[in-house]
Amino acid sequence: MKRLLLLSNSTDFGRGYLDHAIEAVRAHFAGVGRIAFVPFALKDQAGYWAKVRDRLEAERIEVTRVTPDPCGYKVVESADGVFVGGGNTFRLLRALRHSGLIELLRSLALQGMPYMGASAGTNVAAPTIKTTNDMPIVEAGALDALDLVPFQINPHFVDVEGPRRHMGETREERLREYLEENALPVVGLREGAWLKVLGDRVRLEGANGARIFRRGMSPSEWPEGTELTTRLEAAP
Secondary structure (H helix, E strand, O other): EEEEEEEOOOOOOOEEEEEEHHHHHHHOOOOEEEEEEEEEOOHHHHHHHHHHHHHOOOOOOOOEEOOOOOHHHHHHOOOOOOOOOOOHHHHHHHHHHHHHHHHHHHHHHHOOOOOOEEEEEOOOOEOOOOOOOOOOOOOOOEEEEEOOOOEEEEEEEEEOOOOOOOOOOOHHHHHHHHHOOOOOOOOEEEEEEEEEEEEEEEEEOOOOOOEEEOHHHOOEEEOOEEEEEEHOOOOO
């Protein structure tokens, strides 16, 4: 049974790294001996791993760094859980593809290995990265991702507030454009919110809720604590 924890963000305003979600992180990795951390979304992978290691080892969660090579592949194979960190989604997906880890991560997650993603790590849990906010700073090879959930996710979703003077597209307008060409619904996951997935069940947790976009329908607003499973079916 799938066990996914998909965070919109890893740092909430005014708080330390993972502090806003640490109880959920502890519960997600309870009883897990060692997790593999995938730092590919940032340029300074060693520094990123050290930051995550220090934070999670304070919670008595052992963390091993994954490198984009055969040694990193073995680290993931032998781990009891995995955390895919945030940064640039295109850089992350390219490294997962080139290292062959995309197939391994998908297989292990579908077999029940606890998977946690934050930001870009949450983006790649979806069928594609078409709803990322990131610039394509590298060529990822394709947009197909881990396909662990049957819907798209837009982390860091922001609402338009007050009068607009900037005439560029809002986040909502961009997601509506996505639905003009694609049928899968999108969860606009606000800062402080996350999705907990157990098998086929999807629950919205954290704070600030989410906005769901479906083709041919008006966006719908949902608070934390909502079971989203039946609300995320693709439009016919």
